[in-house]
Amino acid sequence: MPAGGRPTVRSRQLGAALKRYREAAKLDQQHAAEHIVGSKAKISRIETGQVSARPGDVRLMLELYGVEDRDVYRRLEQLARDSNKRGWWLNFPWAIKDEGFADFVTLETDATYIRAWQPLFIPGLLQTDDYIKALMSLSxxxxxxxxxxxxxxxRQARRKTIEESGAQFAAVIWEPALTAPMPSRKVHREQLLHIHNVAQRRNVSIQVLPVSEWQAAHLSSHFVMFNFGPEPAPQAVAYDTTTSSVLFEDPEDMATHAQIFETLRSAALTPDQSLSFIRQAMKDIPESEREKE
Incomplete structure (x- = not known):
């Protein structure tokens, strides 16, 4: 049983991937059970994430299913090893009061490619310390x-996902989230400067959606998409809120959100134009914010 007595997001990912490969091979659970010298019930529990598969069983199943890509073997075997691994976030009791948030941070930590759309706030991976403090003061x-x-x-630990682990990160941010008044000019300027600096990393792409692109901005509320391998299609979509997180893993949901994100990117300024926009926005911080420093 995965740690905590419930399926973990990692065990669910592993189970779902193994199920896809089995079905693509047109084999039933009994075939898989016999190949690993287990029971059909065990295969069922693995595929639903109720139990963690051993790396050796993962290898045997992939061989049976005719999978030849060695990167798939490495990724899924690692997922099996990590299914019960204690995450750094478990050291923060307040953070794990919501299981959805723990799942969200797990996805963020494991991802190789993260895409975020945010019309109201600065995306979580880009928030400065003072910005998150300001948000919490308004709660x-x-x-x-x-x-x-x-x-x-x-937040500091989460930022390492793009600053140290090298995960690819692409964000589209609606203009008001960047230009609307913040609690102080200092908070505002430092937040914009941080985004400007991070946007120049090779693994980061930041695009600003102009306020005039109202139609594109209202295609969806904020969301984050995650990839865990070389495949371009997202493998999970999440909505990160102040108190909870909602996770979607249905292929149809992911295809819809991938299409929305590409529409947003097409409507947004290019990354270079967005850098210029952010530089100008730092100069144009409203005078009213000066009094709050």
């Missing part, structure tokens, strides 16, 4: 100083 929930410090520490 209807009263947060203790310890909870604020924990939230900042979590």
């Amino acid at each position: 209807l929930t009263v947060h203790s100083p310890e909870m604020v410090d924990e939230a900042v520490a979590i």
Whole structure:
């Protein structure tokens, strides 16, 4: 049984991938069970993520299913090894009160390619410490100083996904999220400067969707898509909220969100134009914010 007595997002990913390869090979669960010298019930539990498959069983199943891509073997065997691995976020009790958020951070940590659309806020992986503090100060929930410090520490750890692990990150941000007044000029300028600096990394693409692109901006509320291998199609879609996260893994949902994201990218400024836009936005921070420093 995966840690915590419930399917983990990693065990679900592994199970879903193995099921896809089995069905593509036109084999039933009994064939797989006999090949690994197990039971049909075990295959069923593996494919639903209820139990973690051993790397050796994963290898045997992929061989039976006729999979030849060695990258698939490496990725799925690693997923099997990591299914019960303790994540760094478990050191933050406040963060794991919501299982959906733990799943979201797991996806973010494991992803090789992350795509984010955000019309209202700065995407989580781009938020500065003072920006997250400002957001928490506006919350209807009263947060203790310890909870604020924990939230900042979590953001710092999450930023390593693109700053250290090298995951590809592409974000489309609607103009108002960048230009609308923030609690202070200092918070605003430092947040824009951080985005500007991160956007120049080789593994990062930031595009600004002009406020005039109203139709594109209203195709969907914010979302994040994740890939875990070389395949271009997303393998999970999530909505990250203040208190929870909702995860979608249905292929139809992912195809729809992938199409929306490409529409947003086409309507947005190019990455170079977006850098110029952010530089100008730093100069044009509203005078009203100066008084709040």
